[in-house]
Amino acid sequence: MTELSVNGIRLAVEDVGDGPAVVLVHGFPLDRSMWQHQMAALNGYRRVALDLRGMGESEVPSGGYSMAGYAADVRMILERLVLDRVVLCGMSMGGYVVFECLRLFPELIAGVVLMDTRAEADDEAGALARDAMIEQVRSAGADAVASAMLPKLLGSSTTRERPEMAAQVRRMILGTPVPGLIGALEAMKVRADSRPLLPQLGRWPVLIVCGEEDVITPPDLSRAMANAIPGARLEVVPRAGHLAPMEQPEVVTPMLHQFLDEHVRLVQV
Numbered sequence: 001m002t003e004l005s006v007n008g009i010r011l012a013v014e015d016v017g018d019g020p021a022v023v024l025v026h027g028f029p030l031d032r033s034m035w036q037h038q039m040a041a042l043n044g045y046r047r048v049a050l051d052l053r054g055m056g057e058s059e060v061p062s063g064g065y066s067m068a069g070y071a072a073d074v075r076m077i078l079e080r081l082v083l084d085r086v087v088l089c090g091m092s093m094g095g096y097v098v099f100e101c102l103r104l105f106p107e108l109i110a111g112v113v114l115m116d117t118r119a120e121a122d123d124e125a126g127a128l129a130r131d132a133m134i135e136q137v138r139s140a141g142a143d144a145v146a147s148a149m150l151p152k153l154l155g156s157s158t159t160r161e162r163p164e165m166a167a168q169v170r171r172m173i174l175g176t177p178v179p180g181l182i183g184a185l186e187a188m189k190v191r192a193d194s195r196p197l198l199p200q201l202g203r204w205p206v207l208i209v210c211g212e213e214d215v216i217t218p219p220d221l222s223r224a225m226a227n228a229i230p231g232a233r234l235e236v237v238p239r240a241g242h243l244a245p246m247e248q249p250e251v252v253t254p255m256l257h258q259f260l261d262e263h264v265r266l267v268q269v
């Protein structure tokens with residue numbers, strides 16, 4: 001792990017391999033370790049995974065928690081690592097960050113991967129649920145998020161067959177500092193609607209991946225995104241929930257690898 005000084009704070013970044021670069025952005029309330037399998041197995045590519053501010057091993061500043069703030073951190077990481085064309089891959093909240101990156105620095109992006117995410121902003125009920133969760137985090141800490149989210153993060157097949165994965169995800173959630181949790185909840189609550197952006201994404205190779213058993217961002221949302229993006233490829237992953245890249249890495253990593261081999265390597269050589 002490298003620590004990079006970015007926008008006045010210290011971010012934890014892992015940077016392995018050589019080749020065209022893929023930057024992996026984790027979801028909420030997780031950290032870069034969710035990409036463990038992809039970091040290990042995407043040979044032929046430079047793999048960069050970061051902990052967003054306030055999460056994982058990154059510093060926990062008092063502010064800067066917004067999609068634009070997270071995206072500005074990604075941009076500075078690209079600058080520090082001297083990367084000028086990258087594939088951005090975001091899972092769930094990481095996807096919201098990728099949408100913001102597409103708005104802020106499209107010229108640095110060579111391809112887009114959206115996993116278990118959605119383009120819509122929070123509706124009124126969603127925003128109220130964020131407020132309720134923020135209150136719970138204030139009174140009960142990360143435990144409140146773990147209890148509320150764990151049953152929904154993993155698909156029913158994983159929950160039934162691999163209880164150790166629930167323990168791993170629980171540890172990740174409990175390791176997230178309270179200000180980072182609250183910051184991310186506030187940021188998600190006010191994020192922009194990215195649906196108007198989707199037709200413009202046709203200028204990039206786009207892969208959309210969703211767990212068949214995802215109940216947080218169900219496959220229909222991914223189908224709608226794929227239909228709105230000219231040329232996008234959609235893959236629905238059997239026996240996976242919201243954490244498809246963790247739950248079914250032996251399916252998702254080859255999908256990602258094939259997408260990169262077909263679209264990105266060709267573009268960059």
Ligand code: MLT
Nearest residue numbers: 027028092093094188216
């Ligand atoms: C995530 O997995 O990043 C979150 O569940 C996304 C959300 O709550 O909107």
